[in-house]
Structures are given as structure tokens and as C-alpha cells.
């Protein structure tokens with residue numbers, strides 16, 4: 001946890017992530033991305049979109065509305081069964097998830113996913129599992145609480161209708177299956193992807209942005225023939241892992257975790273877990289959803305989801321392989337993976353974020369060695385800012401300015417000195433090696449461009 005607390009502090013002090021509604025003492029489990037954090041998260045989302053839409057044959061992006069007809073959630077099963085098993089502590093009145101209590105108590109050795117509510121209650125009673133807040137063991141029975149946030153629409157009270165904030169983006173892709181297939185003349189197999197907000201009324205143990213009530217998902221649904229669906233499921237497990245390696249994760253910090261207990265829609269499911277400072281936790285999911293989604297929407301909407309193969313004339317409802325990853329949870333993993341404390345030769349310690357250069361919030365920082373070099377430095381800054389996110393800093397010693405850039409993971413620092421006025425060259429210092437090279441300002445754009453590709 002040591003590093004986790006340091007990362008949370010760094011995020012607040014360096015403009016990466018702030019507590020939500022901070023000046024009003026916050027609102028539990030809400031977080032705001034600051035100027036550095038929003039660049040990082042946008043770069044992560046761009047990298048995902050590039051991989052799963054731009055470079056993914058037969059894949060189409062959409063951006064569906066957060067609000068959907070309530071019948072969507074009846075069809076998807078969320079109204080009936082999207083719930084967590086929760087117990088109230090009779091002593092301190094806090095609400096806890098029974099499965100989390102068992103997981104923490106058994107240190108991951110007992111799997112609550114395969115237990116009924118009665119079995120979980122027995123385990124908690126037998127092992128006298130205590131409330132993590134007050135330490136007492138005095139629980140109510142388990143009750144299932146639906147995780148969807150509801151609100152209402154309509155101009156007058158009488159006309160109000162119950163609607164939900166979507167708990168996943170996936171349904172936007174399913175209800176647009178016919179629209180995308182017809183408008184894009186798509187042939188199965190094809191994919192629909194989107195990035196968007198989702199909302200869940202989670203009872204959360206905190207852990208920063210790991211589990212929040214509002215978060216962004218990046219989801220890709222692959223519609224395919226039932227006979228090839230298992231092969232695609234395996235392929236997506238590999239593609240999901242490859243993406244994480246490509247953006248800079250160490251393979252030893254990632255592992256597959258196949259599910260024993262499956263969600264109501266799934267035929268097979270697997271997570272990729274990341275070794276967060278809080279332990280191994282789910283980073284993303286890959287789910288074989290069979291024809292559950294399209295069949296249910298066919299049943300509830302009355303619209304046929306049958307696909308006719310243009311070559312064989314075979315009619316069938318496509319199966320779905322889903323790949324789903326939280327943009328915030330991935331951003332948190334990227335922060336944890338990048339965080340490093342290095343002992344320097346002079347005995348000092350530097351904190352450095354080793355982001356992949358393509359993900360780094362600023363690609364470079366322009367640092368004039370003295371204030372009277374700022375005119376030249378501003379000229380270089382304006383030239384580069386046409387192409388990249390660039391920081392400009394002339395306050396404090398050069399050493400302090402390097403440290404500030406290391407802490408937000410800027411891969412290159414460009415210093416402007418008196419020679420720059422004479423020969424239009426600058427010094428570029430590499431964040432990771434701290435090596436410096438001298439190059440001409442005219443070469444800078446190409447130099448940076450080559451460094452920031454995956």
C-alpha cells in the first residue's frame with residue numbers, strides 16, 4: 001500500500017486526479033481528472049481506439065446515448081439481477097458486500113463467486129467475520145441491492161417515467177447492431193466499439209479510482225457465427241493482453257483469471273488482472289456472451305436480429321464476444337506501472353513516471369536556462385505546440401524543473417541556452433536515461449514523432 005498512498009498524493013499535487021467536490025469535503029468515490037490526468041486518460045483512450053477500431057478490420061465505432069429506453073434493461077437482465085449481496089453492520093450501520101468480506105477474510109483462498117447467499121451468511125457467522133469499520137460481528141441477513149442509478153424524465157410529475165443511467169456501455173452496441181450492420185453494409189463477423197460513461201451504485205472500499213460510481217468503459221463487441229465464437233473468444237484474450245503489453249505493461253504484472261461462476265449472460269468469461277499495489281485485481285473482462293443479447297433484444301423489441309449470410313443464405317442470430325475495460329481502472333494501472341523512485345548518484349531520490357511516450361501527458365517541456373532566453377524559448381514552444389502537448393517552465397533551478405517534469409512523466413526536456421541563439425540548436429534530455437543530446441530545432445519535430453510511436 002506504501003506506493004499506493006504515494007501515487008494518490010502525487011496525483012493530487014501534480015494535477016493528475018483530485019478528489020471530487022474537493023472544497024465541499026468531497027463526495028465519496030468521485031474523482032476529477034486535472035490538467036495532467038485528462039491528457040493521460042485521453043491518450044489511453046486514443047491508444048485503445050486506434051487498436052480496436054482504427055487497426056481492427058471490420059470494426060466500427062459508435063457513441064450511444066447514456067439514457068436508454070427502460071425496456072433495454074429488462075431485456076439485458078439488469079433490472080432483475082444486476083445486484084450485489086450486501087449486509088448492514090447493526091453496530092456502526094455501514095453497508096458491506098458479503099463477497100468482499102469473505103474474499104478479504106480468507107485472503108483470496110475462498111471463492112465467494114460460487115457461493116449462494118445462505119452459504120455466504122454461514123461462512124461469515126462461522127468465521128466471525130468482523131466489520132472492517134467498527135470491528136464488531138453483528139450483521140443483518142444478506143439482501144441483494146440493484147446497482148443501477150435511476151432517475152425520472154418528463155415535464156410534469158404525473159408524466160414522469162423511470163429511466164436509468166446506463167450501468168454498462170455494451171447495450172448501446174447491442175441495440176445498434178441492426179443500424180450499424182445495415183448502414184455500413186457490414187458482414188458478420190464484425191465489431192462495434194464505443195467509449196463512454198457508465199454508472200453503478202457500488203458500495204466500495206475506496207481504493208482511489210479502482211471502483212467508482214461513475215466511470216468510463218471501453219467496450220468492443222464482436223458479432224460472429226456461433227461455430228467460430230469460441231475461437232474468437234480465445235483470440236480476444238490474446239488481443240487484450242497484447243494491447244496492455246504494447247502500451248508498456250510488464251507481463252509479470254498481468255495474469256489471466258478464468259471465471260468459475262458466470263454472469264447470467266455468459267458462456268465463458270475471463271479477466272485480465274493487474275498486480276496493483278493493493279494486490280491482484282481485475283483490470284478488464286473478456287466474455288463469451290453467446291446469443292443472449294441479440295436474442296433478448298429480439299424478444300423484447302419484437303425486431304428480428306436474424307442475420308442472413310450473403311454467401312450461404314444461412315440465417316442465424318450472431319454470437320457476441322465482448323472485450324470490456326474501464327478507462328479509469330486502466331489509467332490507474334498505468335499510473336501504478338509507471339511510478340518509480342530512483343536513487344541518484346548524489347544520494348537524492350527522484351520520483352519518475354515511466355509512461356510510454358505515446359501516453360505521456362506532455363511529450364516535452366521547454367526550459368530556458370535563463371529568463372533572458374525566454375523569447376527564443378517561446379518561439380520553440382509555439383513551433384512544437386502545433387504538433388504536440390508541450391509544457392513551458394522557466395521557474396526555479398533547472399534541476400527542480402527536471403524533477404517536476406519527471407514526476408508527470410514528460411519523456412523529453414528541451415533546454416534553451418545562449419548557443420541556441422547562435423546556431424538554433426537545443427539540448428534534449430531523456431527522462432529515463434537522463435542522457436542529453438544536442439540537436440537542431442528544425443530536427444525536433446521528427447525526433448519527437450519517432451519517439452512517441454507504439
Ligand code: GAP
Nearest residue numbers: 168170210211212215283284285324325326329
Ligand atoms: N459489459 C460488461 C461489463 O460491464 P464488467 O466486468 O462489469 O463487465 C467491465 O465491467 C470493466 O469495467 C471492468 O473490468 C473494469 O475495468 C470496469 N469497471 C467495472 N465496474 C467499475 C467501477 N465501479 N469502477 C471503475 N471501473 C469499473
